[in-house]
Amino acid sequence: MKQVYMDHSATTATDPAVMEAMLPYFSEKYGNPSSLYTIGRQARRAIEESRQKVADLIGAKKEEIIFTGSGTESDNLAIKGSALRNRTKGDHIITSSIEHHAVLHTCKYLEKNGFKVTYLPVNKEGLIDPVDVAGAITPQTILISIMHANNEIGTIQPIAEVGKIAKEKDIVFHTDAVQTTGKIPVNVDDLGVSMLSISAHKIYGPKGVGALFLRKGTVIEPQMHGGGHERNIRSSTENVPGIVGFGKACEMAKERLPQESNLAALRDSLIKSVLEIKDSYLNGHPIKRLPNNANFRFSYIEGESMILNLDMKGVAASTGSACSSTSLMPSHVLMAIGLRPEEAHGSLRLTLGRENTQEDVDYVLSVLPDIVNKLRMISPLAR
Amino acid sequence: MTDGYSEKVMDHFANPRNVGEIKDADGIGKVGNPTCGDVMWIYIKVKDNILEDVKFKTFGCGAAIATSSMITELAKGKTLEEGLKISRGNVAEALDGLPQVKLHCSNLAADGLHAAIKDYLEKTGKKLS
Ligand SMILES: Cc1ncc(COP(=O)(O)O)c(C=O)c1O
Numbered sequence: 299m300k301q302v303y304m305d306h307s308a309t310t311a312t313d314p315a316v317m318e319a320m321l322p323y324f325s326e327k328y329g330n331p332s333s334l335y336t337i338g339r340q341a342r343r344a345i346e347e348s349r350q351k352v353a354d355l356i357g358a359k360k361e362e363i364i365f366t367g368s369g370t371e372s373d374n375l376a377i378k379g380s381a382l383r384n385r386t387k388g389d390h391i392i393t394s395s396i397e398h399h400a401v402l403h404t405c406k407y408l409e410k411n412g413f414k415v416t417y418l419p420v421n422k423e424g425l426i427d428p429v430d431v432a433g434a435i436t437p438q439t440i441l442i443s444i445m446h447a448n449n450e451i452g453t454i455q456p457i458a459e460v461g462k463i464a465k466e467k468d469i470v471f472h473t474d475a476v477q478t479t480g481k482i483p484v485n486v487d488d489l490g491v492s493m494l495s496i497s498a499h500k501i502y503g504p505k506g507v508g509a510l511f512l513r514k515g516t517v518i519e520p521q522m523h524g525g526g527h528e529r530n531i532r533s534s535t536e537n538v539p540g541i542v543g544f545g546k547a548c549e550m551a552k553e554r555l556p557q558e559s560n561l562a563a564l565r566d567s568l569i570k571s572v573l574e575i576k577d578s579y580l581n582g583h584p585i586k587r588l589p590n591n592a593n594f595r596f597s598y599i600e601g602e603s604m605i606l607n608l609d610m611k612g613v614a615a616s617t618g619s620a621c622s623s624t625s626l627m628p629s630h631v632l633m634a635i636g637l638r639p640e641e642a643h644g645s646l647r648l649t650l651g652r653e654n655t656q657e658d659v660d661y662v663l664s665v666l667p668d669i670v671n672k673l674r675m676i677s678p679l680a681r
Numbered sequence: 682m683t684d685g686y687s688e689k690v691m692d693h694f695a696n697p698r699n700v701g702e703i704k705d706a707d708g709i710g711k712v713g714n715p716t717c718g719d720v721m722w723i724y725i726k727v728k729d730n731i732l733e734d735v736k737f738k739t740f741g742c743g744a745a746i747a748t749s750s751m752i753t754e755l756a757k758g759k760t761l762e763e764g765l766k767i768s769r770g771n772v773a774e775a776l777d778g779l780p781q782v783k784l785h786c787s788n789l790a791a792d793g794l795h796a797a798i799k800d801y802l803e804k805t806g807k808k809l810s
């Protein structure tokens with residue numbers, strides 16, 4: 299059976315060239331980068347070369363890159379680190395209601411520990427309004443964290459506009475760019491951010507490695523204490539193979555950036571055809587969206603059963619329907635754009651990647667309508 | 682309790698038994714709520730105190746569809762009393778277990794059948810012996 303992977307926003311396959319770059323650092327050049335002898339120095343050099351490559355992808359300086367263990371860790375470090383650092387200046391944080399849980403749950407945690415958090419609403423296309431950001435600022439505001447693009451619906455936020463506001467008010471501004479780096483141009487100066495999170499496994503690098511851009515002059519409290527690695531901000535012996543892979547992935551992403559935007563054409567052909575299915579809708583913004591993201595909802599049917607049916611046809615996709623005892627509510631993002639729960643339960647996210655072709659899109663289009671029909675046939679909500 | 686879906690669950694999900702509506706049903710059990718992501722309608726046809734036919738329509742996840750399918754198989758041919766005794770646990774057992782996180786949806790199937798039988802009893806004014 300044909301296999302089509304269309305869940306690139308969940309993760310990507312590590313590129314063979316990335317793997318190749320990583321391999322020597324497992325069993326040949328395995329030295330601890332803090333060691334003074336040859337294999338230690340080799341590892342140190344490799345890390346610093348990677349740091350440069352990561353910096354180059356986002357228009358940062360090498361010294362402004364802190365390697366972490368994931369996008370989640372970068373978000374935690376940025377938010378907790380700066381909130382704790384600036385606690386004496388104020389206790390108010392502004393974020394959006396559609397952030398990734400790595401940001402949202404970190405903010406909830408800070409709320410439990412005495413901080414106040416404003417969760418800005420979004421419109422039905424998933425956009426925050428910079429005017430709302432400005433309006434939410436108080437003398438107590440010490441941090442703004444708004445994601446660059448949303449992982450579920452793909453909406454790209456007006457980060458540069460928020461950046462201007464933050465700069466004017468001299469407030470630390472963080473953005474989670476895990477979904478945008480390598481897909482659209484990301485430049486820390488154009489965006490006007492003080493901190494920016496990225497993750498390797500979304501850009502054909504390995505899992506378990508990320509980075510935080512920390513602008514020169516922005517000071518945060520370390521969240522991992524120990525031997526003083528990563529400029530004493532993130533202690534722990536560096537994940538050398540992971541970091542080398544991350545560097546290679548960033549280098550390749552930079553070269554491939556023009557091709558990534560070509561995905562939009564493929565994505566648009568997918569969207570156009572899927573919307574021919576009766577009672578189907580696009581979630582998110584029609585234009586301001588990630589070039590690889592398509593997110594639909596189909597009336598009367600539920601997402602998980604769509605995913606399982608697609609899987610039976612060899613297609614890997616995802617949904618914002620969460621049917622489990624821990625939470626019966628569907629995705630907070632779909633609720634924030636104003637969908638009713640039963641609408642949100644019928645969502646399907648298809649995220650394209652490098653290896654996807656028109657053939658893959660055609661294959662999905664050949665199986666999806668039957669799946670939707672089959673599920674509608676057994677749904678009591680379909681009339 | 683299982684981590685993922687058992688083969689039996691996947692079989693019932695992929696090829697659900699007794700799907701559809703019974704036009705002149707003697708009892709209908711409507712349970713669940715679209716807000717929670719699962720809605721189950723169980724239709725029954727009763728003859729001489731026997732569940733002669735049982736069908737379902739379900740909006741929901743894999744577990745919801747598989748348990749709906751299974752409950753129709755378990756209930757068909759049983760007496761009303763036996764039908765009321767089919768428990769949530771019986772359904773899970775017949776499917777070789779269900780993931781812990783899916784207990785909510787899985788429980789709906791037995792509830793739906795019981796609701797359909799009660800609907801029948803109310804409509805006909807019959808009492809069980
Ligand atoms: C927007 C966003 N932020 C953060 C993360 C977390 O990244 P990681 O998986 O590296 O922890 C993800 C990935 O799911 C994401 O999509």
Ligand SMILES: [Zn+2]
Nearest residue numbers: 621719742786
């Ligand atoms: Zn369910």
